[in-house]
Amino acid sequence: MRQAIQALGWATYIFWIILIFFTVTAVYSAFQLKLGFRQPEVSASDGTLRASFPFSIANGGLYDISNLNISTQVKDNLGSHISDSSTYVQLIPRGSNVSITHGMSINISQMTTENLSYLLFNDSDFDVSFALKLDYANAVPFRVSTNFTMPWGAPLSNLTIDSIAVSPYNTDFKATVSVSFENHSPFSLDGTMRLDLVNGTGGLLGSGTAIIPPHGGNIPLEIIVSDPVNIEEARLYFTTSVFSYGPVVISLV
Secondary structure, eight states, rough: HHHHHHHHHHHHHHHHHHHHHHHHHHHHHHHTTEEEEEEEEEEETTEEEEEEEEEEEEOOSSOOOOEEEEEEEEEETTOOOEEEEEEEEEOOOOEEEEEEEEEEEGGGGGGGGGGTGGGTTTTTEEEEEEEEEEEEETTEEEEEEEEEEEEEOOTEEEEEEEEEEHHHHHHEEEEEEEHHHHHHHSSSEEEEEEEEOOOTTTTTTEEEEOOOTTTTEEEEOOOOOOOSSOOOOOEEEEEEEOOEEEEEEEEEO
16 A cells, blocks of 8 residues: 555656646747738739738747637627638647738628628728637647727728719700719729619619729719709619629719
């Protein structure tokens, strides 16, 4: 019995030595980790806004890093879901330097839905939930999470009809319309805008199409109409390489 107790005591003693050694070396190794960040990149194509966040991890410690998982969830300030993104790295060996890019995607076409369409016309802030998980030395889990806001610039901010004037044109009339907007988004708009002039019952009086200024500005249109007296609404339709949306109804009375 005495030998068993003595052996148990030695085992406990050795266990604590190993635990203390591992803790000290793990803490030391954690301070040998170096993070490097590069300039984020933003691009838009096929109706998707992509933000890339490149960084590097230099693991100068004594242990491997495994199961690195970075995840982001984006919501508007009303709580509506916009996107989920994640990046997974299986292993970062000790003594290595690994470059990683976390990509976050936002479907701009999704913003044409009813509950998010206001983001096409109004600047706002997105609420971003960030979480990082990893296992250190295949034994110690590490978790960190935070929340932050990310500004959103509307591609069709301050969309207005600045002026409309009607003048005789042959046997009909010509409506000269000036439309303007400001593109506060990180991408340029390539496409066209169609403007329909309608009467009080929704009848089409005339229609015109113009090229959209990529970064916003004034859009002049000349539209032939047969009945200038009853023009009550302008209906705008946008077709771009990033999204399509319409009609945007603007009252002219």
